[in-house]
Amino acid sequence: MIKQEVEIINKLGLHARASTKLTQVAAQFSSQIWIERNARRVNAKSIMGVMMLAAGKGSKITFEVEGQDEGPAMAALLNLVNDRFGEGE
Amino acid sequence: MSFTMHGVGVSAGIAIGRAHLVSHALLEVAHYDVRPEQLDFEVHRFEQAVTTVREELSSIRQSLPNNAPAEMGAFVDTHLMILSDSSLSQMPKTIMREERCNAEWALKQQMETLVEQFEAIEDVYLRERKFDVVQVVERVIKALLGHPNQAALAEQESGMILVAHDLSPADAIQFKQHQFAAFITDVGGATSHTAILARSLNIPSIVALSHARNLIQDGEMIIVDGQQGVVIVGPDKDTLAEYKLRQEQWEIDQQKLKRIKQTAAVTLDGTAIELHANIEIPQDIVQTKAAGATGIGLYRTEFLFMNRRDWPDEDEQFEAYRKVAHAMKGLPVTIRTLDIGADKQVNPDSERTVTNPALGLRAIRLCLAEPQMFHAHLRAILRASNYGKVKILIPMLCNLVELKQALQAIERAKQSLKDDNIGFDAKVPVGGMIEIPAAALGANLFARHLDFLSIGTNDLIQYTLAIDRTDGEVAHLYNPLHPAVLQLVEMTIRAANKAKKEISVCGEMAGDVRLTRMLLGFGLRQFSMHPAHILAVKRQVLNTELPKIENLVRKILASNEPEKTELLLAKLNA
Numbered sequence: 048m049i050k051q052e053v054e055i056i057n058k059l060g061l062h063a064r065a066s067t068k069l070t071q072v073a074a075q076f077s078s079q080i081w082i083e084r085n086a087r088r089v090n091a092k093s094i095m096g097v098m099m100l101a102a103g104k105g106s107k108i109t110f111e112v113e114g115q116d117e118g119p120a121m122a123a124l125l126n127l128v129n130d131r132f133g134e135g136e
Numbered sequence: 137m138s139f140t141m142h143g144v145g146v147s148a149g150i151a152i153g154r155a156h157l158v159s160h161a162l163l164e165v166a167h168y169d170v171r172p173e174q175l176d177f178e179v180h181r182f183e184q185a186v187t188t189v190r191e192e193l194s195s196i197r198q199s200l201p202n203n204a205p206a207e208m209g210a211f212v213d214t215h216l217m218i219l220s221d222s223s224l225s226q227m228p229k230t231i232m233r234e235e236r237c238n239a240e241w242a243l244k245q246q247m248e249t250l251v252e253q254f255e256a257i258e259d260v261y262l263r264e265r266k267f268d269v270v271q272v273v274e275r276v277i278k279a280l281l282g283h284p285n286q287a288a289l290a291e292q293e294s295g296m297i298l299v300a301h302d303l304s305p306a307d308a309i310q311f312k313q314h315q316f317a318a319f320i321t322d323v324g325g326a327t328s329h330t331a332i333l334a335r336s337l338n339i340p341s342i343v344a345l346s347h348a349r350n351l352i353q354d355g356e357m358i359i360v361d362g363q364q365g366v367v368i369v370g371p372d373k374d375t376l377a378e379y380k381l382r383q384e385q386w387e388i389d390q391q392k393l394k395r396i397k398q399t400a401a402v403t404l405d406g407t408a409i410e411l412h413a414n415i416e417i418p419q420d421i422v423q424t425k426a427a428g429a430t431g432i433g434l435y436r437t438e439f440l441f442m443n444r445r446d447w448p449d450e451d452e453q454f455e456a457y458r459k460v461a462h463a464m465k466g467l468p469v470t471i472r473t474l475d476i477g478a479d480k481q482v483n484p485d486s487e488r489t490v491t492n493p494a495l496g497l498r499a500i501r502l503c504l505a506e507p508q509m510f511h512a513h514l515r516a517i518l519r520a521s522n523y524g525k526v527k528i529l530i531p532m533l534c535n536l537v538e539l540k541q542a543l544q545a546i547e548r549a550k551q552s553l554k555d556d557n558i559g560f561d562a563k564v565p566v567g568g569m570i571e572i573p574a575a576a577l578g579a580n581l582f583a584r585h586l587d588f589l590s591i592g593t594n595d596l597i598q599y600t601l602a603i604d605r606t607d608g609e610v611a612h613l614y615n616p617l618h619p620a621v622l623q624l625v626e627m628t629i630r631a632a633n634k635a636k637k638e639i640s641v642c643g644e645m646a647g648d649v650r651l652t653r654m655l656l657g658f659g660l661r662q663f664s665m666h667p668a669h670i671l672a673v674k675r676q677v678l679n680t681e682l683p684k685i686e687n688l689v690r691k692i693l694a695s696n697e698p699e700k701t702e703l704l705l706a707k708l709n710a
Contacts, residue, residue, distance in 0.1 A: 060259070060262075061262075062262060063265050063268065064210050064214070066214075067210065067213055067214045067217055071217075090222075093222060093223060094214070094218055095221045095223045095250060095269070096223070098254075098262060098265055099253055099254065099257065099262075101257040101259050103259055134446060134449075
């Protein structure tokens, strides 16, 4: 199991489109993926859960990945967040 | 009983037909017990409904036209994911088994739980996503209730009038394949999905009818007059006959007008007139070409920026502008820089409330206050200038300082493109909108510093008369023929002509055939209007002899009495 905290840096935070992207990326991996924020823990493969995290810009979330492909999964998720979900700002 | 409703007509024409109400499936949900031995069947029924909706959404996703805005696809994707989410696709099954209740009830209960959680979110935008959940649930419930799949209705629907609370983009895409005679909705505005869809299908449409869905019954006979924004419910025989006649006349007239599509717009005395189109989205090009427009006089860029939270990036904007520039094949495409603020709010959940948005931070003022956004916007427009004859139009100019700042911003954008080795038309003409009385009074100064001018009559009238047309209490005072308005318009045209700069009118006055001759008499040679009006205005141009109208036009300009003005105008158009 690996765990890592990351800051949401895109302007709009985890809004609907970003949540969709995150869920899509998470679904590509067989590992169990959880996101934690302010004591709320949701399945990253559930768009509803991700949206309900209500993680705005500047908030910190923690990915918790467990499974065979946990390494690549974590890398892909961090990459997505740090790439501002491809929104360019 | 017959009654009449008034809304905002967003697509012209007359339709007569029976109402087809888009049901509010959630209101029909019943709660009943399911016997234990029936539970498996009930769960299966639910799973089937989810599958049906998944197929529906997937097919909508696939039938998206290539030119559909990117957010439409993203929107359907989000709905598909919400549907697949275990909180919607699995949880209801647990509820069914625990409570031994029917599928619809279980789903509705689960939806309410989810909505409640969304409502607890502080972020306004994310909180609003509850509507996405509700829309998805509605689809599943419709499937459960065995409401005929919309697609299966296709044949019998021709001639039917769609009555809905609102159309979501997914609905809009779906209904596109049907042959409704008209669309009417409770909410919406000129740029709502309903309006855009109706215009692209060329069928009448009225929005903002407040309680249409509650007042109109399914199957009831209704008349929709898209031009006037009037809906007549349950018309009597005489009214019906009258509208049938009007509808026929309208159609005959439309056919007649088509014949002059290729005819050059030249007055009887041989003066050539340019008739351009106002457009909002690249798809409007189809209608523009069908109307035989010789250019785009006003491309409103707001649409790309609305109903979203982020600014569209440079590439997304460039794609849209390039499409239009390219499609017009060398004909002028006047791209107006972003005109938001006032009635056109970008971000519906903006926390900033302004008491008087029409007088606030909007259009060029907003752009100058958001230099990064403006820079990307200008770069996108300039890049498109490499693919056609692009002109840049700056809205809401009020003083020369703003103008100079805007021109500097354009220079900066040009320089940055040069630095990046990206091509653009170095001689792209830059013009200004004259829509603030101060700018009309100083039109000669603006003409000196710009390549062309364009009069935005809607705002010019609003600011000159201090009338907010959307305010029902004072709307009747909004008058394009007010002497002060006419003088400002004439003065601006004269100043531009004197400076030998192109001048156009792009507000609603340009598309009103009653005013065509008067504007010609003021010296106007370029009109820009909604494509639907172009052919009618052209017919008026073809029947006008300029030397003959001079005298009457001078009298109209000098008239100070509304009745006299009306009389003179009638005489002018006789």
